Amino acid sequence: MEYNFREIEAKWQKIWKETDAYKVDEDESKEKFYVLDMFPYPSGAGLHVGHPLGYIASDVIARYKTHKGYNVLHPMGFDSFGLPAEQYAIQTGQHPAITTKDNVARYKEQLQRMGFNYDWNREVRTSDPEYYRWTQWIFSLLYESWYNNKSQKAENISTLVKAFEENGTYGVEAFIDRDWYKSLNLEDFPFGEYFSGELTATDWKVLKPAQKEEILSHYRLAYLSETWVNWCEALGTVLANDEIKDGLSERGGHPVEQRLMKQWSLRITAYADRLLSGLEEIDWQDSIKDMQRNWIGKSKGAMVRFMMNNHHGHVDVFTTRPDTIFGVSFIVLAPEHDLVKQITTEDRRETVEAYVKRSMAKTERERQSEVKMVTGEFTGAFAKHPFTGDNVPVWIADYVLAGYGTGAVMAVPSGDERDHAFAKAFDLPIPNIFEGKDVSKEAYTEKEAILINSAFLSGMNYLKATDAAIYELEEKRLGYGKINYRLRDAIFSRQRYWGEPFPVYYVDDIPHLLNDSQLPLTLPPVDKYLPTETGEPPLARAKKEDWPIFEGNRMEHNTMPGWAGSSWYFLRYMDPKNTDLPVSPERAKYWGTVDLYIGGAEHATGHLLYSRFWTKFLHDRGYIEFDEPFSKMINQGMILGRSSLVYRLDILNYQVPGFTSGENLPSPRSFPEIMVSKEIYEDWKKHGHLTETRQLVRHKLQTLLREQLEELGSMDTSNVTAEFTITPLHVDVNLVENDILNIEGFKQWRRQYNDAYFIAGVDDKYHCGYEIEKMSKRWYNVVTPDALCDQYGADTLRMYEMFLGPVEQSKPWDTQGISGVHNFLRKFWRLAHNGDGSVSVNDDSPSKKELKSLHQCIKKVTNDLERLSWNTVVSALMIAVNELTALKSNKREVLDTLLILISPYAPHFAEELWERLGHEDSVLKQPWPEFNPKYLEEDEFEYPVSFNGKMRFKMALAADLPREDVEKAVLESAQAAKYLDGKSPKKVIVVPKKIVNIVV
RNA sequence: GCCCAGGUGGCGGAAUUGGUAGACGCGCUGGAUUCAAAAUCCAGUUCUUUCGGGAGUGUGGGUUCGAUUCCCACCCUGGGUACCA
Structure with missing residues (x-):
């Protein structure tokens, strides 16, 4: 019997299912190995051959490790909350749960056909209430936590309250914004206007509960805050930056405005340092680690306060180069900086306001793309240099970003390229502070020079001067050393329906958590999946009685973002049915970190950062022992599609010399479509006109014309001339085999090709061209695993995908x-x-x-x-x-x-x-x-003999022959004599059982 | 601009520690088998050549007895990104 893969695969898949062959249990007698695939989102389109690449790789490892005696956890599940299902619901009114269920079923079927060894008993879905119950629970835990800088971990908020009750803020070292108290409405608080964030136990005790709550919210790891968002009125939703083009929504082109919204945020910034240092311990690709490092963006420097000269305000700047402070010749504020309005002098007001207006109208993208153009305006105001007391002019400019640091920079034109360009453009002084460097042409940005013209810093190098400058700033109370991060807190609210509801209700606008025992809070039904007319999220449509639980004045109407459920799913696989905890401590201890995580690199700064954050947090709160989720990760490359192309010959006009019957020749547009083979296109493309394929086309055109113009009769058409162009078009890859077009199939494919004309190559076959691009429906190049399983079987497909090349690399698919x-x-x-x-x-x-x-x-x-x-x-x-x-x-x-x-x-x-x-x-x-190894031992070794590093001949010698004897045997050989050509070798290198190299 | 990954036959790729460049597969060429096709099997397939050889891993240089591998400079492709003070 031949290898009947269809029968064989169906047979074993049935047996595996019936015997639950891949069920995994915790087994203390065996060492564990945890292999994980990145959570798929089940889209309606199903899988194409690119998707399972990583799944096959992980399956191979899982099976190998099982043979090696490990107890292997290799689970699969679905990230099943998300936008596409919601979008579909908006269009059709069908509940996203139904769409999701269908899509998951299709994915599962496709995955099962590939013979993966997943333990489906452990499947999880983020949209399953039994799963998101614990996502809600983790949110509650974040809400009930603060970050203690002393212990360097998250703790229960009750420990903070207790500390406040005993000693106020004295002795508390919490992770909190230095200026947190500035947002308090101090009139309602008993401390008075000189409050600086410090409070005593007595202060704390006299506060009203709502006031205590407000203060605590600055400590909690999940908190409500007013955040600027891109609001699109027409779509009734908030848009991400890349969904906006030229100030309009990418979808529909509706106007977008900046709007303040009260949203939940997670204090990931508390973990910035640990997220950074944790990267040292994990085995990930450097590119991903670098992306995370850049994203976190740690920079060491100082805050420096510049007092305003004729104004009672001040400008705080963050700088990474406090050592260059004596090189400051001006200050630049972001145009949207709060101070701009207050300090601008009357004579400058009009110009400044116009500039501010212009930059506000520009999108983030525009402002970034105008790097080469230096623009800015002088505000008319001056600040005082903290050390010299000199007047420093205050400017505004686009190149300073409001969102980073303090939105203000101290400009050191001698040491910073942008400051230098700015000083040049506006004729500002460029004081030199670097010994032996010429800064008139360009800035000196390295850190090697000794400082000059810098008062007490003169003569110092970068390191010494930095410390000294910070010390002096702190002495004079005009600044302090600071570490700045680019990382922002993560906004955790989405104005969507198909996501986890927050376990939160409001009493007089103050948030309260539901009890853990009330979870899960399931999604209430709504009449439409759109926002309300007043711009409230879809959940605001749910009537009070539709909510499974309703407390306070109202429930939270936002839902959680897509990454909520995927930030901890790898834990749930360990213990998917647990009803007391997300995962039991015993199971978490047994399975531990993921030993091998395989997935795409596109999640580098999203999912992979948030998962690390949640893992560290759950570790701090004592639920798991490890604090990195994925100890080794492989990022699979994309499998690209190989699109097939046909070439359409478009006749622009033509002449038939001598043809006079009928004044006007029929328009070439009335002719059937003409498709030319690849070599004709290439000939035309290369020369700008046809050369070697000319006859092929000419003959065919003559035939065509005869068919179209019966009047031509027996006329000589050999002098027909035509002007034309050739256009490559995508054709369904299923109509092409081995780059040869299935002409009959192609004619049936589209109505306009029914009567198409084909000009084949010299071998009478129509050759298609190809292009490597993403697999996509629009290029007709999608190849599905189902089709290949039918034709070759899952085993063949699995092996072939692995055989294509290194998993990490992108590569084209070639059926x-x-x-x-x-x-x-x-x-x-x-x-x-x-x-x-x-x-x-x-x-x-x-x-x-x-x-x-x-x-x-x-x-x-x-x-x-x-x-x-x-x-x-x-x-x-x-x-x-x-x-x-x-x-x-x-x-x-x-x-x-x-x-x-x-x-x-x-x-x-x-x-x-x-x-x-x-x-x-x-x-x-x-x-x-x-x-x-004993089976590989050989008595003889065939030595490659090279002369000057070039292999010339081979010589079989006893494997254990000593070095000297090898040399002797080789040199005495007739072949060697030929290459030596009478000369004596300068040197002979013999590496036993490897190589002989003779230098002449 | 900066950071990262990569560049080897017609194609996908191999060469693990500096030691025979092109394994394995596709494709192609020729042959066997067959009424024929499919399938299978055999031989060949980096380029070049006066058939002795010669050149060759993006380009140029360097280290070395020996470099796809290490170092320097540059070019190209892909990914990321922040005008980040």
């Missing part, structure tokens, strides 16, 4: 190549079968050659799997099968072992042959074969 892997499996199959299809296996002990092939394969496969080189394993298996086929080997010992080696890649195949070879148990249960 052609899959036949090679399929043939390999059939070849392997034939090794154990007779020509008539009966099983044929030989129980004799294997020969030396057979054992050598086998053990070479064991060695290579094992090594490569350990270093996660999935693609080379396939080659190694092919080599072994090729060698064994050449030896006509069907020894049981060899085949059995080879089947275990191949089983991670082709599990159905391995299981079936294993059974056919007479085994009663499953191949899954077999221990991984051990490599024995």
Whole structure:
């Protein structure tokens, strides 16, 4: 019997399902291994061949580790809250839960067909109330937590309240904004206007509950705050920056305005430092780590206060170079800086306001793209230099961003390129503070020079001067050393329906948490999934009685963002049915961190950062022992589509010399579409006109014209001339095989091609071109795993995807190549079968050659799997099968072992042959074969002999021949004499069992 | 601009520690088998050549007995990004 993959795969998938073959239990007797795939969002389109790449890779490792004796957790689930389902609900009125359920079912079916060893008993879905109950619970825990800088971890808010009750803020070192108290409405508080954030136990005790609550909200890790958002009235929603183009929504082109909204935020900034330092411990690609480092954006420097000269205000600036403070010759504020209005002098007011107005009208993108253009305006005001007391002019300019630091910079034109350009443009002084450097042409931005003209800093280097400057600033109370982060707190509210509801209700606008025992708070039904007319989120549509729980004056109407559920899902897989906790401490301890995480790099600063944050937080609060979620991560590359192209010849006009009947020739637009083969297009493209393919086209055009213009009769049409252009068009890849177009299929594909004309190449075949681009419906280049499972089987597809190349790299999909892997499996199959299809296996002990092939394969496969080189394993298996086929080997010992080696890649195949070879148990249960070096030992080694590093000939010598004898044997050989050409070698290098190199 | 990854035959790629460049597969060429096709098998396939050789891993240089691998400069492709004080 031939290798009948359809029957075999269906058979084993059924058996695995019925016997629950991949069920995993906690087993203390075995070491654990946790392999995880990045959570998929089940879209309506289903999977294409690019999606399972990482799943196959993880499946191979999971199976390999199982053979190696590990207890392997390899779960799968779905990130099932999200926008596409909500969008569909808005359009159709269908509840997103239904859409989601259908899509998940389709995904699951596709995944199951690929033979993955997921333990589906552990499946989780973020939109399942039993799951999001715990997402809500974690939110509540964040709300009930503050960050203690002393212990460097999150603690229960009650410890903070207790501290306040005993000693006020004295001795409390919390993570809190230095200026937090400025937003309090101090008139209502008993401390008076000189309050600076410090309070005594007595102060605390006299506060009203609402006031206490307000103060605590500045400490909580989940808090409400007013945040600027991009509000689009027409769409009734908040938009992300990249959803806006030229101040209008990308979708629909509606106006977008900045609007303050009360939103939940998570204080991820408290973890900035730990998120940074934690990167040292984890084995991730450097590019991802760098992205996270940049995102967190830690910079060390100082806050410096510049008092205004003729005004009672002051400007605070953040600088990373306090050592250059004596080089300051002006100050620049962001145009939207609060102070601008107050300090601008009357004579400058009009110009300044115009500039502010202009920059506010520009989008973030525009302001960023105008890097080369230096613009700005003088406010007319002066500040005082903190050390010299000199007047420093205050300017405003686009290049200073309101959102970073304090929205103001002290400009040091001699040490900063942008400041330098600004000073040049507006003729401001460029005082030099660097010894031996010329700063008249460009700024000196390195940190190597000794300072001059810098009072007490003169003569110091960068490090010393930085410390000294900060020390002096602190002495004079005009500044302090500060570490600044680019990282912002994470906005955690979304004005959407299809997400986790917050377990929050309001009494007089003060938020309260539901009790944990009331969770989950499920989504109430709504009549429409759109925002209300007043711009409230969709949940505001739910009537009081529709809410499963309703407390206070109203419930929270926002829902959580997409990353809420995915920030902790890897924990739930450990204990998916737990009704007391997200995960039990015992299970969390057993499974621990994810040992191998495989997924795309697109989540570098979103999901991967938030997961780390939540893990650290849950660790702090004592729920898990580890504080990094993913200890090793591999980022799979994208599989790109290989689009096929046809080339349409568009005749612009044509002449038939001598043709006079009928004044006007019919328009070429009335002709059928003309498709030319790739070589014709290339000829035309290369020369600007046709050269070698000219005759092909000419003949065809003549025929065409004759058909279209019957009046031509027997006229000579050899002098027909035409002007034309050729346009490449995408064609469905299913109509193309091996770059040859299926012409009949193409004609049926679109109505306008029914009568199309084809000008083939010299071999009478129509050749298509191709282009590598993303797999997408619009390019007709999507290849689905289902189609390939039908045609070649899941095992072939699995092996082929791995065989394509390194998992991390992006690479084009080529359906052609899959036949090679399929043939390999059939070849392997034939090794154990007779020509008539009966099983044929030989129980004799294997020969030396057979054992050598086998053990070479064991060695290579094992090594490569350990270093996660999935693609080379396939080659190694092919080599072994090729060698064994050449030896006509069907020894049981060899085949059995080879089947275990191949089983991670082709599990159905391995299981079936294993059974056919007479085994009663499953191949899954077999221990991984051990490599024995003794089978690879050879008596002889074939030395490559090179001259000056170029390999010239080979010479077989005894493997244990000493170095000197090798040298002697080589030099005495006739071949060596030829290359030496009478000269004596200058030097001879012999590396035993490696190489001989002769220098002449 | 800066950061990261990468650049090897017609194509995907291999070469693990500096030691035979092009494994393995696709495609292509020729042959066997076949009424024919499919499938299978065999041989060939980096370029060049006067058939002795010669050149060759983006380009140029360097270190070395020996470099795809290490160092320097540059070019190109892909990804990321922040005018970040």
